[in-house]
Amino acid sequence: MKKIQFIVIGKTQDSYVQDGIAVFMQRLAPFCQATWHVSKPANYVTTTKKLALEQEAKQIRSFINPRDFTFICDEKGKSLTSIALAKTIEAKAIDGYSSLNFVIGGAFGIAPLLKQEGFLLSFSNMTFNHQLFRLLLIEQVYRSFTILQGSGYHHE
Amino acid sequence: MKKIQFIVIGKTQDSYVQDGIAVFMQRLAPFCQATWHVSKPANYVTTTKKLALEQEAKQIRSFINPRDFTFICDEKGKSLTSIALAKTIEAKAIDGYSSLNFVIGGAFGIAPLLKQEGFLLSFSNMTFNHQLFRLLLIEQVYRSFTILQGSGYHHE
Numbered sequence: 001m002k003k004i005q006f007i008v009i010g011k012t013q014d015s016y017v018q019d020g021i022a023v024f025m026q027r028l029a030p031f032c033q034a035t036w037h038v039s040k041p042a043n044y045v046t047t048t049k050k051l052a053l054e055q056e057a058k059q060i061r062s063f064i065n066p067r068d069f070t071f072i073c074d075e076k077g078k079s080l081t082s083i084a085l086a087k088t089i090e091a092k093a094i095d096g097y098s099s100l101n102f103v104i105g106g107a108f109g110i111a112p113l114l115k116q117e118g119f120l121l122s123f124s125n126m127t128f129n130h131q132l133f134r135l136l137l138i139e140q141v142y143r144s145f146t147i148l149q150g151s152g153y154h155h156e
Numbered sequence: 157m158k159k160i161q162f163i164v165i166g167k168t169q170d171s172y173v174q175d176g177i178a179v180f181m182q183r184l185a186p187f188c189q190a191t192w193h194v195s196k197p198a199n200y201v202t203t204t205k206k207l208a209l210e211q212e213a214k215q216i217r218s219f220i221n222p223r224d225f226t227f228i229c230d231e232k233g234k235s236l237t238s239i240a241l242a243k244t245i246e247a248k249a250i251d252g253y254s255s256l257n258f259v260i261g262g263a264f265g266i267a268p269l270l271k272q273e274g275f276l277l278s279f280s281n282m283t284f285n286h287q288l289f290r291l292l293l294i295e296q297v298y299r300s301f302t303i304l305q306g307s308g309y310h311h312e
Contacts, residue, residue, distance in 0.1 A: 016179060019172035020288070082283045107311075124280040127238045127310060129295050132176070136292070139285050154283060155263075 002032040003099035004141060007063050008134060009056055009106035010041040017131045024138040031145035037063045041106050049108055057111035060103055069097040070118035073104050073137060075127065077120030082154060085121070085140060086147035102137055104130070158188040159255035160297060163219050164290060165212050165262035166197040173287045180294040187301035193219045197262050205264055213267035216259055225253040226274035229260050229293060231283065233276030238310060241277070241296060242303035258293055260286070 012018045021036065028034045039059040042052035064070055069092045080088065092100055103110070103118065107130055123136055146153035168174045177192065184190045195215040198208035220226055225248045236244065248256055259266070259274065263286055279292055302309035 014176070014179070016172045016175035016291075019175065020170070023170070023172060079281045081281045085282065123282060125235045125237045126241065126279060126296055127299070128292065129299070132291060132295055135172075135288060136284065139288055140282055143283070143285075 002093050004028070004032045004034040005037060005063060005068075005099050005101045006034070006104075006134075006138065006141075007037045007039060007060050007101055008104045009039050009060070010130075011038055012131060012134060014131045017135055020135045021138055024135070024142050027142050028138070028145065031142075031149070034141075039063070044108065050111075053105075053108060053111035054113070056106055057114040060114060061117075064101055064117075065098060067098040068101050069095070069099075070101040070103060071121045072110060072115055072118035073102065073123065073133070074110060074115060074120040075122055075125070077122035079122045079124075082140065082143050083147060086144035088119075089141075089144045090148050102141065104133060104137060106130070158249050160184070160188045160190040161193060161219060161224075161255050161257040162190070162260075162290075162294065162297075163193045163195060163216050163257055164260045165195050165216070166286075167194055168287060168290060170287045173291055176291040177294055180291070180298050183298050184294070184301065187298075187305070190297075195219070200264065206267075209261075209264060209267035210269070212262055213270040216270060217273075220257055220273075221254060223254040224257050225251070225255075226257040226259060227277045228266060228271055228274040229258065229279065229289070230266060230271060230276040231278055231281070233278035235278045235280075238296065238299050239303055242300035244275075245297075245300045246304050258297065260289060260293060262286070 012021060025034060025036065042055040044052050089100060128136065143154050168177060181190060181192065198211040200208050245256060284292065299310050
């Protein structure tokens with residue numbers, strides 16, 4: 001069964017986001033082995049932004065295996081339709097990657113070096129609340145699986 | 157105080173979405189007089205899709221005044237950044253519209269005629285769950301007000 005890892009910086013604080021994530025983690029269960037990893041945010045008060053981002057990148061990398069394929073959510077990334085994302089997920093599964101990872105950075109973004117290590121995926125030209133964005137991502141990954149399965153969840 | 161109307165088709169069923177909307181309705185309160193209107197979905201079993209969409213459009217229009225400015229959320233619409241949306245909201249407020257409305261259609265979309273009566277606003281190339289999309293919209297409208305106020309909520 002396909003492994004999916006969600007890697008985020010910092011706990012989910014808003015209870016409505018927690019509840020929504022729980023709903024989609026449950027819905028994902030028949031499709032994949034999904035894990036939700038929470039990485040500790042760096043302390044932006046005692047260090048520079050650059051170093052803090054690198055610290056966070058290091059923690060994010062600790063969840064990533066060289067045989068994984070990693071999507072990094074970034075506003076400046078590539079914008080895909082839901083169907084194109086589903087097809088990309090399918091293609092990467094066929095390519096034999098051991099896990100597909102989805103990374104969401106912290107409030108200050110993602111270290112430039114880490115960005116070069118994954119597929120930059122943009123959801124929108126708009127900026128969303130970092131907490132709420134977690135829901136968007138997990139719903140979209142769930143939608144991808146329903147598209148690949150041909151269930152009625154997604155319709156154009 | 158600026159009037160904002162959210163007009164959606166069908167009740168919010170998912171409790172995490174309801175909770176999230178409640179959070180943002182409260183956060184919006186200092187900025188505007190926001191109202192959340194729920195319009196009844198048409199019966200797609202007993203009528204054609206075209207007629208059903210027109211029935212829903214009629215109900216949506218019942219909340220709209222000729223002196224309002226109406227944004228209609230549509231995947232094929234114009235994609236704005238959060239800052240561009242904030243500036244558009246500000247411009248429309250200056251233009252003296254009595255209310256700014258944000259319409260989300262039902263599961264089958266929006267009647268073509270109604271689409272011609274508003275500003276088609278796209279959030280993403282991706283399709284989102286219609287329930288979850290309500291949260292996206294209200295967060296984005298809240299974000300717009302924080303951008304116009306210059307609070308720290310939004311950072312690039």
